[in-house]
Amino acid sequence: MRKRLSSEHAHGNHGFRLLGAALTVCALASPHPAGLGTVAGQILGPDGTVVEGARVTLQESDGRRPRTTETNAQGNFSFSKLLAGLYDVRAYSQSRSSDWQKNVLVEAGRQTTITLRLRTQKPAPSKLPPSLAQP
Secondary structure: OOOOOOHHHHOHHHHHHHHHHHHHHHHHHOOOOOOEEEEEEEEEOOOOOEOOOOEEEEEEOOOOOOEEEEOOOOOEEEEEEEEOEEEEEEEEEOOEEOOOEEEEEEOOOOEEEEEEEOOOOOOOOOOOOOOOOOO
16 A cells, blocks of 8 residues: 655755755855955045056965956956955055055955055156256
């Protein structure tokens, strides 16, 4: 004699399978894969205007694994798929650069946003010939 399972019992595991599949699809669609994060931001000039085409360098805080990218028309940049940890970031454009922003924390599944400002370039000191130097 075969025992017939109720419809609810026979298909009860279907709900768990569908839930598992939905969670898998959500995890795959996440902009931050498990264990990875993003550093994004904007580069500003000395006058506060956005800088298009600035080169941005990111490296681990111990100087390893440098990466570079360029800013878009709005001065924005992004580094994705970074392992969680501490990073240093700096920007360059023409003869100007920003200071290093040190120990930028990247956390798994999160985006860290920073703003870097390019410094005004100081003119190089001129050297006067000894005959023109004042005593």
